[in-house]
Structures are given as structure tokens and as C-alpha cells.
Amino acid sequence: MGAFILRRLLGAIPLLLGIATIIFFILNLAPGDPTTFYYNPNVPPEIIEQLRRNLGLDQPLYIQYWKWLTSFFQGDFGHSLAQSRPVADVVFEALPNTLMLTGTALVLVFVIGMFIGVLQAVRQYSIFDSTSSVVSLFFYSMPSFWLALMLVLIFSLKAHVWGWPFALPATGITSVDYEFMSAGDKIMDRITHLILPVGTLTLALAAGVARYMRGQMLEVIRQDYIRTARAKGLPERTVITKHALRNSMLPVITLLGLYLPFLFSGTIFIEVIFAWPGMGRVIYDAIFQRDYPLVMATSFIFAVIVVLGNLLADVLYAVADPRIRYD
Amino acid sequence: MVHDSRRDNIADPESAPPVTVPTGTEAGVPGDHSTVSSSEPLAASAPTYALLLSALLPGGGHAAMGEWIRGLVVLLPWGVLLGLAYWAWERIIALDSASLDDYLAIATLFGTMLMLWSWALWDLAVRGRRAASRRDSQWAIAARQFKRNRLALVGLGVIVVLYLVALLAPLIAPHDPIAQENIAATGFLPPGGTNLLGTDRFGRDVLSRIIYGSRISLSIGFIATAISITIGTLLGAAAGYFSGKVDTLIMRFTDMVLAFPRLVLLIMIVALFDASITVIIIVLGLTQWPGTTRIVRGDVLSLREREFIHAAQALGMSRARIMMRHLIPNVLAPVIVAATLGIGNTIVMEAGLSFLGLGVQPPTPTWGSMVAEGRDNLLGAWWVATFPGLTIVMVVLAFNLVGDGLRDALDPRLRT
Numbered sequence: 001m002g003a004f005i006l007r008r009l010l011g012a013i014p015l016l017l018g019i020a021t022i023i024f025f026i027l028n029l030a031p032g033d034p035t036t037f038y039y040n041p042n043v044p045p046e047i048i049e050q051l052r053r054n055l056g057l058d059q060p061l062y063i064q065y066w067k068w069l070t071s072f073f074q075g076d077f078g079h080s081l082a083q084s085r086p087v088a089d090v091v092f093e094a095l096p097n098t099l100m101l102t103g104t105a106l107v108l109v110f111v112i113g114m115f116i117g118v119l120q121a122v123r124q125y126s127i128f129d130s131t132s133s134v135v136s137l138f139f140y141s142m143p144s145f146w147l148a149l150m151l152v153l154i155f156s157l158k159a160h161v162w163g164w165p166f167a168l169p170a171t172g173i174t175s176v177d178y179e180f181m182s183a184g185d186k187i188m189d190r191i192t193h194l195i196l197p198v199g200t201l202t203l204a205l206a207a208g209v210a211r212y213m214r215g216q217m218l219e220v221i222r223q224d225y226i227r228t229a230r231a232k233g234l235p236e237r238t239v240i241t242k243h244a245l246r247n248s249m250l251p252v253i254t255l256l257g258l259y260l261p262f263l264f265s266g267t268i269f270i271e272v273i274f275a276w277p278g279m280g281r282v283i284y285d286a287i288f289q290r291d292y293p294l295v296m297a298t299s300f301i302f303a304v305i306v307v308l309g310n311l312l313a314d315v316l317y318a319v320a321d322p323r324i325r326y327d
Numbered sequence: 328m329v330h331d332s333r334r335d336n337i338a339d340p341e342s343a344p345p346v347t348v349p350t351g352t353e354a355g356v357p358g359d360h361s362t363v364s365s366s367e368p369l370a371a372s373a374p375t376y377a378l379l380l381s382a383l384l385p386g387g388g389h390a391a392m393g394e395w396i397r398g399l400v401v402l403l404p405w406g407v408l409l410g411l412a413y414w415a416w417e418r419i420i421a422l423d424s425a426s427l428d429d430y431l432a433i434a435t436l437f438g439t440m441l442m443l444w445s446w447a448l449w450d451l452a453v454r455g456r457r458a459a460s461r462r463d464s465q466w467a468i469a470a471r472q473f474k475r476n477r478l479a480l481v482g483l484g485v486i487v488v489l490y491l492v493a494l495l496a497p498l499i500a501p502h503d504p505i506a507q508e509n510i511a512a513t514g515f516l517p518p519g520g521t522n523l524l525g526t527d528r529f530g531r532d533v534l535s536r537i538i539y540g541s542r543i544s545l546s547i548g549f550i551a552t553a554i555s556i557t558i559g560t561l562l563g564a565a566a567g568y569f570s571g572k573v574d575t576l577i578m579r580f581t582d583m584v585l586a587f588p589r590l591v592l593l594i595m596i597v598a599l600f601d602a603s604i605t606v607i608i609i610v611l612g613l614t615q616w617p618g619t620t621r622i623v624r625g626d627v628l629s630l631r632e633r634e635f636i637h638a639a640q641a642l643g644m645s646r647a648r649i650m651m652r653h654l655i656p657n658v659l660a661p662v663i664v665a666a667t668l669g670i671g672n673t674i675v676m677e678a679g680l681s682f683l684g685l686g687v688q689p690p691t692p693t694w695g696s697m698v699a700e701g702r703d704n705l706l707g708a709w710w711v712a713t714f715p716g717l718t719i720v721m722v723v724l725a726f727n728l729v730g731d732g733l734r735d736a737l738d739p740r741l742r743t
Contacts, residue, residue: 022583143679143698145695152705265591287598
């Protein structure tokens with residue numbers, strides 16, 4: 001197992017190198033460069049030229065590439081042009097917020113999705129099965145940005161108007177008066193701010209997991225060993241949880257790796273809509289401000305997380321299924 | 328999925344209940360009927376009176392012979408189109424000096440009516456020959472399976488209607504999607520009255536903008552998916568067939584694209600390169616192929632060892648010919664499923680880019696940008712963001728239903 005993980009980690013290096021290279025060349029082949037941000041009738045061309053020299057943009061592309069790559073892999077992510085501070089600072093500020101958002105969502109996606117999928121499969125053809133199939137296909141087809149707006153409209157804006165006992169906050173990570181709250185209120189405040197963004201991410205993706213889980217479970221339930229388990233008089237609960245569930249959960253693990261890119265694409269919308277100070281917002285703003293060092297670092301970190309997530313999924317798969325031997 | 332209740336009798340197609348086709352679902356796809364074989368044997372040939380009746384009123388012949396469902400499937404869309412032609416007659420006459428769009432709309436209107444008409448006659452004329460033979464090719468079996476899936480048929484109907492709406496937009500849209508009049512008087516009108524779905528900030532009719540927006544979404548979805556499917560299939564077939572270094576190289580590249588959040592790549596390219604609609608389509612197509620590549624490669628890997636491929640090699644066929652003539656046709660089924668689901672996916676992606684202000688630029692209406700415009704006044708004018716979003720959900724749902732139906736119909740592994 002150790003050898004397998006090591007081999008996969010080594011294999012990830014050229015992958016990440018390739019991704020870094022692609023990001024670099026897409027950014028630098030685009031017309032214009034970071035100094036376009038400063039174009040302004042009040043700024044004389046000499047200053048722009050000076051700026052370009054200071055940033056090293058006057059050097060040939062391959063030299064820029066080499067310098068960026070070497071410092072990047074030495075852990076120096078460079079300096080954010082728009083925010084005038086080290087990229088590492090920006091990332092360390094934003095990454096925990098995104099991980100809190102996506103981590104919570106990911107756990108909920110799999111717990112809720114698998115739970116519904118199993119229930120559906122166990123009660124195949126029941127009213128619950130058909131209604132939740134339709135509902136989950138509906139959420140599965142929904143663009144996350146629109147779902148976010150609708151949830152804000154109902155649970156935040158209209159909830160105020162209709163005078164519901166609760167109206168969820170729709171922007172930011174904490175309330176304005178967060179600093180003055182007691183410890184318990186602070187936790188509650190954080191949780192209420194999480195509900196809508198996490199809810200949006202969860203609804204769309206959990207629907208996919210539920211569909212997949214249902215299919216897997218139905219396939220397993222048809223197997224002979226399930227019939228054997230029933231025939232030898234095991235209670236239905238044991239048959240489902242011990243024999244069917246554990247076997248049908250295996251392929252779902254691989255979804256973990258597949259869902260990470262979707263999740264990160266989704267967080268860009270969610271963070272922009274909910275003004276959530278995370279990586280998605282940073283990357284979105286950085287692209288528009290042509291803050292190349294920041295764009296390169298943040299998108300590279302996304303890619304690293306995705307690659308590691310895939311590796312984790314493979315390892316989990318091998319751990320969960322003793323029939324799989326990688327070495 | 329919802330349609331599992333039909334799985335039970337799939338193994339025995341003869342005992343299946345007669346197909347009931349929801350009315351209005353098959354308009355515009357008469358080509359499909361070449362593989363139709365009805366579950367009850369049809370009369371040897373249609374009587375002359377039925378042919379005459381059908382010549383007068385398409386579908387009338389079927390109805391007269393007691394085949395109400397087939398008759399209505401033809402008659403209803405034909406009647407709707409005739410009604411539209413009557414209702415929009417003034418517009419049709421006024422369009423003489425107009426653009427390609429308008430000519431396209433008129434051609435679609437009369438072309439579709441003509442197609443329905445000729446299909447009704449053709450079906451009556453050739454029925455005798457068809458009733459005798461029941462085809463058993465892979466595609467004929469799949470078509471029979473598919474027609475048993477009502478949800479998928481509804482989805483197909485929605486898609487056909489939407490493409491018709493997109494083509495007929497200039498005739499259907501009740502208002503000009505871009506015209507702004509007295510904004511103070513017509514801005515943010517609630518749904519109802521002359522503006523069925525209300526108006527936006529500039530007094531533009533939301534329904535008309537949705538109708539015109541369908542052109543962008545549907546065409547981008549279709550073209551981008553065509554690009555991605557072509558690339559994905561070719562790369563996957565090459566990787567699976569050639570194996571070795573080619574395989575490693577292609578699959579490494581696929582992993583790379585898969586590891587990258589697609590939206591980041593899209594935003595980066597569209598924002599930095601000042602993308603036009605053509606570039607957006609191409610980029611959407613160029614970032615969607617990895618899924619198809621993986622599927623195709625897996626299937627080709629197992630096909631490669633089959634006897635008919637060995638036979639083709641022994642006959643001295645070139646590798647390109649084996650790939651194009653023997654491998655790719657055999658992996659088309661999963662590719663078609665992936666394409667159908669991919670169109671829905673691409674429509675959502677395009678809407679997302681438009682929502683972020685990166686798609687087709689205003690004042691051209693797109694569903695995504697309409698949702699974004701509605702975001703500014705969500706509480707006061709909820710209809711501006713809600714209806715375009717609902718349209719996206721409906722379209723994507725339709726593509727997903729059809730995709731699921733095709734998967735069930737085409738994948739023999741699911742026919743348990």
C-alpha cells in the first residue's frame with residue numbers, strides 16, 4: 001500500500017507540472033499584461049514601462065517561465081499585484097474559509113445522498129422512491145447560481161417580509177456585530193451564515209450521489225448472496241446494512257475524487273453570490289484584475305487539492321475493498 | 328431513475344403493453360419512424376379514403392382508421408403550427424425586407440408543417456411493407472426500448488418544442504426583446520396582462536427575452552457538445568487502440584484537464600482573451616471531452632481483443648480504417664448518451680458564464696445574463712431572475728431525461 005501511495009504521489013508531479021505550465025502560458029499569451037490595470041491618462045508611459053521592468057515583464061517569456069517555476073516550487077508564490085501583499089498571505093486567509101464551506105458540503109453531500117439513495121433502493125417503486133427520484137433529478141438539473149438566488153429570495157429576503165421567525169443571512173461569513181457577541185452567539189452566527197451557501201452546494205451534488213447510490217444498491221440487491229442472506233433467515237435490516245450497503249458503497253467512494261472539481265467550480269458561484277471571502281472569490285477577482293501571480297497560485301492550489309482528493313479516493317477504495325490490490 | 332417499472336417486461340418485448348405516446352412529442356422528428364414497429368400488426372395497406380383524408384388533413388387518415396394516437400401526434404402539432412401561421416400572418420407578410428433570422432423562421436414554420444404532412448402520407452403508404460418485418464438491429468431494439476420510456480419521450484418532446492421555439496422566435500415572441508420604451512411606465516411590471524412573465528428594469532418583456540435567449544443557449548449547447556464529442560471519441564479511440572506511449576500521453580493529458588476546475592479555465596480564457604461567441608463555443612467544447620475520452624478508451628480496450636478486430640487486422644486493413652469503421656461505430660452508444668447529457672451540462676456552463684458577465688454581451692438576451700440582471704432587484708422583482716432560471720432547469724431536465732432514457736435503451740448491461 002505504501003508503495004502504491006508513493007508511486008501515485010510521484011505520478012502526480014508531472015501532472016501538476018503540466019497544469020502549472022498550462023496556467024502560465026494561457027495567462028501570458030492573453031493580450032495585455034498586469035500593467036493594463038494601471039493604464040490611466042494620469043500615468044505617463046515611462047512609469048508603465050518602469051513598472052513592467054520592475055515586474056520582470058520585459059524579459060522573454062521562457063525566462064519569466066523558468067523564474068516563476070523555480071520560485072514557485074521553492075514555496076515562493078510571489079507578490080499579489082492588486083492587493084500589494086504576498087500571495088501566500090492572501091491564500092492563507094482565504095483557504096480556510098473555502099475548506100470550511102466545501103468540507104461541510106462534501107460531508108453532507110455524501111451522507112444525505114447515500115442515505116436517500118439507499119432508502120430509495122430498499123423501497124423501490126414506492127411513492128417515496130418515485131417522488132425523490134423526480135425531485136433529485138430536478139435539483140441535479142439546476143444551475144447552482146440560480147438555486148442560490150432562489151434560496152436567498154425565499155429564506156432570506158422573503159422570510160423578512162413574511163415575518164418568519166428565522167431569516168437566514170445571505171452575505172458574508174459573519175454578521176457585522178460579530179466582534180461584540182458572546183462565544184455561543186459567535187458559533188451560532190457562523191452556523192447561520194453557513195446554511196445557505198452549504199445548502200446550495202449540497203442540494204445539487206447530493207442529488208447526483210443519490211442517483212448513483214440508488215443504482216449501485218439496486219444492482220447489489222439482485223445478487224445471489226443477498227438472496228442467500230435472506231434465505232438463511234437473516235433479518236432484513238442486517239441484509240441491507242451488512243451485506244448490501246457495504247458492497248454498494250464501494251463505487252461511491254470513487255465519486256469523491258470526481259466531485260471535487262465540480263465542487264470547486266460551484267464554490268466560485270457560491271462565493272461570488274454570498275460574498276464569501278474564500279478562494280473562489282479570490283480567483284474570480286484576481287482574473288479580472290489580471291493579478292497573474294495570484295491567479296496562478298490559487299488555481300494551482302485547486303488542482304493540487306483535486307489531485308490529492310483523487311489519490312485519497314483511490315486509497316480509500318483499496319482500504320475498503322480487500323479484493324483490490326495495487327501492489 | 329423513475330422509469331424502472333418498465334424494466335420487468337424489457338426482456339420480453341412481445342408482451343409489452345402497446346405504446347402510448349404523449350401527444351405532441353414527436354413533432355419534427357419524422358425520421359425516427361423508420362425504425363418504428365408497432366406492437367400490433369397493421370393492416371396490409373391503407374385504404375384510399377384514408378390517403379385522401381390525410382392529404383386534406385394530416386393525421387386524418389390515421390384517425391379515420393382508428394389509430395387515434397398516431398393521428399393526434401401528427402394533427403395536433405400541425406394544427407398548432409397552422410394556428411401560429413394564422414396568428415402571426417401579419418408578421419409573416421411584414422418580414423419581406425427582413426434578415427436571415429426571419430426567413431429561417433418562416434422556412435421552419437412551413438417546412439415543419441410540410442414534414443408532418445408528408446410523414447402522415449408516407450406512413451400510410453408504406454405500412455404494408457413495414458408491418459411484415461420486425462427489425463432486430465441494435466438501433467431498432469434501442470428505439471423500441473426508448474419509446475417505452477414515457478419520461479424520456481416527454482423530455483424529447485420538450486427539446487423538440489424548444490428548438491422549434493428558438494427557430495420560430497421572431498414569429499412567436501410577443502414583444503421585441505431589446506426595445507425599451509418609457510422605462511418609468513413599463514419597468515418592472517409584474518407578470519400578467521400583456522407581459523405574461525413581467526418586464527425587467529428597462530421594460531423589456533421577460534417572456535420574449537427568454538424566447539430569444541433560447542437561441543444562444545441551445546445553439547451553444549449543441550455546437551460545443553459536437554466539438555467535445557468528436558475530440559473525445561477520437562482521442563479515446565486512439566488511446567485505447569494504439570496503447571503504449573500514445574495511450575499514456577493522452578491519458579496523462581486527460582487527467583490534467585480533469586484535475587483543473589473547468590470554470591476557472593473558462594473564466595480565465597473568456598475574461599483575458601475578450602472572447603467572442605465563437606471563442607466561447609470552442610472553449611466550452613475544448614474543455615468537456617475528458618469524460619467521453621475515458622468512456623471510449625475503456626470500451627475500445629475491450630473491443631480490441633475481440634475476434635472481428637483481429638479478423639480485420641488479418642485482412643490487412645489499415646489501422647485508421649479499423650478505428651473509423653470497426654471500433655468507433657461500436658462505441659457510439661455510450662457516446663450518444665454522453666452527448667445528450669453533455670448538452671445539458673454545457674447549457675448550464677454557458678448560463679454560468681453569462682451570469683458572471685462573461686458570455687454573450689448585452690443587449691442580446693441570454694438566460695444566464697437575465698438571471699444576473701434579476702439579482703439586483705431580487706425582492707422587488709422576483710420574476711426577472713426566476714423565469715429564465717426555471718427555463719434552464721426545464722431544458723436541462725429534458726436533456727437529462729432523454730439521456731437517461733437513451734442510456735437505458737442503448738446499454739445492454741442495464742437490460743437485466
